Amino acid sequence: MPEVAMKVFRGDSSGGEFVDYTVDADEGQVVLDVIHTIQATQASDLAVRWNCKAGKCGSCSAEVNGLPKLMCMTRVNSFRPGEPITVAPIKTFPLIKDLVTDVSFNYGVAKEIPAFRPRPPEADGRYRMMQEDIERGQEFRKCIECFLCQNVCHVIRDHPDNKPRFYGPRFFVRLAELEMHPLDTEDRTELIRKAAGIGMCNITKCCTEVCPEDIHITDNAIIPLKERVADRFYDPFRWIFGKLRA
Amino acid sequence: MPEYETHDFDVVVVGAGGAGLRAAIEASARGARTALVCKSLLGKAHTVMAEGGIAAAMGNVYPEDNWQVHFRDTMRGGKMLNNWRMAQLHAQEAPERVYELERWGALFDRTKDGLILQRPFGGHRYDRLAHVGDRTGLEMIRTLQQHAVHKGIDVFMECAISRLLKDGDRISGALGYWRESGRLILFRAKAVVLATGGVGRAFAVTSNSWEYTGDGHALAYWAGADLIDMEFVQFHPTGMVWPPSVRGILVTEGVRGDGGTLRNSEGERFMFRYIPEYFRVETAEAEEEADRWYEDKVNNRRTPDLLPRDEVARAINSEVKAGRGSPHGGVYLDIATRRPAEYIRRRLPSMFHQFKQLADVDITTTQMEVGPTMHYIMGGVRVDPDTAAATVPGLFAAGECAGGMHGANRLGGNSLSDLLVFGLRAGAGAAEYTNGLSNAPAVNAAEAEAIARDMLVPFERKGDESPYALQHQLQETMHNLVGIIRTEGELQRALVDIRELKERAERTGVEGNRQYNPGWHLAMDLRAMLSISEAIALAAIERKESRGAHTRDDYPETSRDWGRFNIAVRIGANGEPTIAREPLPEMPSELRALVEQEVKIGA
Numbered sequence: 001m002p003e004v005a006m007k008v009f010r011g012d013s014s015g016g017e018f019v020d021y022t023v024d025a026d027e028g029q030v031v032l033d034v035i036h037t038i039q040a041t042q043a044s045d046l047a048v049r050w051n052c053k054a055g056k057c058g059s060c061s062a063e064v065n066g067l068p069k070l071m072c073m074t075r076v077n078s079f080r081p082g083e084p085i086t087v088a089p090i091k092t093f094p095l096i097k098d099l100v101t102d103v104s105f106n107y108g109v110a111k112e113i114p115a116f117r118p119r120p121p122e123a124d125g126r127y128r129m130m131q132e133d134i135e136r137g138q139e140f141r142k143c144i145e146c147f148l149c150q151n152v153c154h155v156i157r158d159h160p161d162n163k164p165r166f167y168g169p170r171f172f173v174r175l176a177e178l179e180m181h182p183l184d185t186e187d188r189t190e191l192i193r194k195a196a197g198i199g200m201c202n203i204t205k206c207c208t209e210v211c212p213e214d215i216h217i218t219d220n221a222i223i224p225l226k227e228r229v230a231d232r233f234y235d236p237f238r239w240i241f242g243k244l245r246a
Numbered sequence: 247m248p249e250y251e252t253h254d255f256d257v258v259v260v261g262a263g264g265a266g267l268r269a270a271i272e273a274s275a276r277g278a279r280t281a282l283v284c285k286s287l288l289g290k291a292h293t294v295m296a297e298g299g300i301a302a303a304m305g306n307v308y309p310e311d312n313w314q315v316h317f318r319d320t321m322r323g324g325k326m327l328n329n330w331r332m333a334q335l336h337a338q339e340a341p342e343r344v345y346e347l348e349r350w351g352a353l354f355d356r357t358k359d360g361l362i363l364q365r366p367f368g369g370h371r372y373d374r375l376a377h378v379g380d381r382t383g384l385e386m387i388r389t390l391q392q393h394a395v396h397k398g399i400d401v402f403m404e405c406a407i408s409r410l411l412k413d414g415d416r417i418s419g420a421l422g423y424w425r426e427s428g429r430l431i432l433f434r435a436k437a438v439v440l441a442t443g444g445v446g447r448a449f450a451v452t453s454n455s456w457e458y459t460g461d462g463h464a465l466a467y468w469a470g471a472d473l474i475d476m477e478f479v480q481f482h483p484t485g486m487v488w489p490p491s492v493r494g495i496l497v498t499e500g501v502r503g504d505g506g507t508l509r510n511s512e513g514e515r516f517m518f519r520y521i522p523e524y525f526r527v528e529t530a531e532a533e534e535e536a537d538r539w540y541e542d543k544v545n546n547r548r549t550p551d552l553l554p555r556d557e558v559a560r561a562i563n564s565e566v567k568a569g570r571g572s573p574h575g576g577v578y579l580d581i582a583t584r585r586p587a588e589y590i591r592r593r594l595p596s597m598f599h600q601f602k603q604l605a606d607v608d609i610t611t612t613q614m615e616v617g618p619t620m621h622y623i624m625g626g627v628r629v630d631p632d633t634a635a636a637t638v639p640g641l642f643a644a645g646e647c648a649g650g651m652h653g654a655n656r657l658g659g660n661s662l663s664d665l666l667v668f669g670l671r672a673g674a675g676a677a678e679y680t681n682g683l684s685n686a687p688a689v690n691a692a693e694a695e696a697i698a699r700d701m702l703v704p705f706e707r708k709g710d711e712s713p714y715a716l717q718h719q720l721q722e723t724m725h726n727l728v729g730i731i732r733t734e735g736e737l738q739r740a741l742v743d744i745r746e747l748k749e750r751a752e753r754t755g756v757e758g759n760r761q762y763n764p765g766w767h768l769a770m771d772l773r774a775m776l777s778i779s780e781a782i783a784l785a786a787i788e789r790k791e792s793r794g795a796h797t798r799d800d801y802p803e804t805s806r807d808w809g810r811f812n813i814a815v816r817i818g819a820n821g822e823p824t825i826a827r828e829p830l831p832e833m834p835s836e837l838r839a840l841v842e843q844e845v846k847i848g849a
Binding site: 107 | 287351378396457489495757759
């Protein structure tokens with residue numbers, strides 16, 4: 001059984017450091033397996049979040065050798081043998097302990113987004129939607145809320161004070177999904193412009209690059225939302241018409 | 247004396263998967279002050295991993311489908327041990343629960359007419375599963391979660407419940423801890439709804455996540471409620487087998503629903519040799535008919551690849567034992583030669599991704615290696631079908647931790663619908679119960695303190711037993727001795743092992759402090775896993791026949807006598823488990839006629 005050298009961040013909000021562990025790794029193991037081995041044999045109190053271990057729940061986000069990853073989908077043999085693998089918590093959210101961070105910011109934002117409000121059903125009580133009309137929405141609903149896109153978004157990663165004014169890519173995806181839902185009747189354009197702060201995104205596509213579900217966050221969600229906001233608030237004809245009506 | 251914070255609610259729902267979320271939404275809608283308590287972050291519960299779909303007889307693909315056919319399939323799939331009233335309510339109400347998800351924003355795959363598309367699955371007569379590719383569970387949990395956050399429900403994330411509290415016979419609350427800080431937390435509650443899922447983590451090869459430690463089963467059992475059907479543990483026929491680190495991860499039945507077939511090392515579609523008498527009239531005996539069935543379910547019989555899960559898991563087990571397995575101890579699941587690559591990627595995107603990333607296998611060109619994995623427990627808290635009330639007043643249960651609905655074997659797709667139908671009923675049952683109470687139950691402070699002290703004991707003793715090592719040994723015992731094929735001798739040995747592990751678990755010590763300490767959390771989860779593993783072994787010893795998922799090598803026949811009883815496990819006065827045979831409720835004759843009716847295929 002080959003040995004793997006690991007450098008795992010250990011610590012809490014008061015500080016911490018990388019600790020070296022050497023672990024036996026089975027064939028085909030992922031980084032999360034190695035973390036579990038450390039837990040079971042060397043550090044029983046090593047804190048880590050995980051659930052499905054199959055890339056479906058988005059719990060085990062971390063920075064592996066500096067890259068934002070799901071630990072359960074990152075194979076140990078994808079790294080150069082002999083070199084240590086560094087595992088650190090995601091940076092954008094406050095550290096709780098070891099690899100676990102406080103992601104409650106995201107749950108707060110989720111609550112602020114006005115709920116889905118469907119139009120009334122058809123005469124037979126059913127809704128009819130064509131597959132091609134829901135495919136974009138289905139792409140957005142693949143999101144597993146791993147928050148890796150939030151983690152790499154420099155608007156909040158480098159400037160935490162922006163958090164109260166910026167929802168982040170995960171929630172632009174959510175807003176785009178609602179806005180493009182064939183049944184939804186709620187108008188969220190003002191919220192997208194103001195509370196969600198979409199204008200602060202300067203489309204560097206970092207979020208798209210790290211999405212484990214391959215959602216085209218920038219092209220399919222953020223840019224169309226920016227266009228909606230521009231059409232509503234910055235179209236000169238609409239602006240004059242709005243003033244006259246008021 | 248240990249400190250704890252205190253909260254007051256009418257209803258506390260434990261578990262935030264499909265059943266817990268639906269229960270909390272319903273209890274709250276009926277005016278109950280409702281707490282939703284979950285071990286993980288919201289939206290990460292095991293429901294998120296469900297792949298294939300939600301079984302509901304909407305008749306969008308086959309107008310011939312209706313609740314009666316669904317009821318019949320469910321009862322026969324459960325080898326008639328199901329609680330008939332639960333199976334009836336489930337079949338009748340599942341369609342409305344699916345439409346409700348659509349009204350709350352879910353985007354299911356569509357038929358050409360724009361209705362909700364339905365796919366075929368094991369044991370279901372017609373295409374019945376509403377789905378979103380192979381990530382239906384994610385769609386369901388996200389829809390419920392996004393609906394729930396606007397409903398004024400107080401959510402306690404990463405908070406685990408260790409024990410229920412009682413005032414006399416009635417539930418009065420629950421005591422638990424915050425995973426993040428390790429602080430203890432007391433809920434004073436008039437009613438508790440358990441929706442904690444199953445106990446897969448007691449088995450070595452499982453599709454279940456870490457949370458599946460039998461918490462709800464154990465909380466109910468320790469509080470004096472009945473558990474039934476605990477001998478019935480479902481092994482899903484198709485889990486990944488290679489590489490070792492992914493062993494057990496689920497491969498959806500949808501692969502077979504969408505055209506995949508099982509083959510042995512000789513390339514033979516071996517399931518045709520394993521058609522049991524019970525399903526012969528509705529199962530295709532020739533490959534040609536089986537393949538036609540995918541296109542025309544009215545005039546052809548179902549492929550044996552989609553026999554109920556217990557049948558397929560046993561068949562795979564036999565092929566491997568006979569030396570016709572794959573190199574890593576499974577069999578082959580082939581969709582690559584049967585469907586175009588584009589179709590496979592569209593219908594089964596997560597399966598494509600999962601095999602590519604974890605096993606370097608491209609399922610559009612290569613066969614998968616698969617084998618049985620512990621997936622689900624049919625047994626659980628015995629409940630009243632209409633209200634989901636357990637045998638302890640104020641206690642309710644829904645979803646996997648409740649028993650009765652699925653009998654001796656659950657059909658694929660019937661779990662997600664179960665969560666919705668009985669989640670709602672449990673939430674309603676709990677809210678109505680609290681409305682009807684004339685005086686609120688009181689928490690006994692001395693009882694709460696004793697439990698709190700007990701929770702913190704592992705920090706005080708410098709025990710030499712590691713909770714990780716004990717869990718590992720339990721998993722080996724359950725896998726090797728309480729697996730797919732069982733015998734009296736092995737089950738008795740398992741019982742001895744489990745009891746020894748229980749004693750050793752009393753000597754576990756943990757390192758570090760109370761802040762986010764997985765070793766301590768596991769030490770507590772281990773108590774639940776051990777109690778429930780013991781219940782499984784006892785019930786498996788008691789049932790001296792083979793039926794559904796319970797296969798006894800020493801009692802291979804299905805017995806008419808045993809078909810009249812559920813086995814109940816409950817805690818005795820001395821704290822040890824006791825076993826009882828409980829007669830099945832009598833099924834009304836019109837429902838019996840539905841089940842016994844011969845199925846007619848073709849004109």
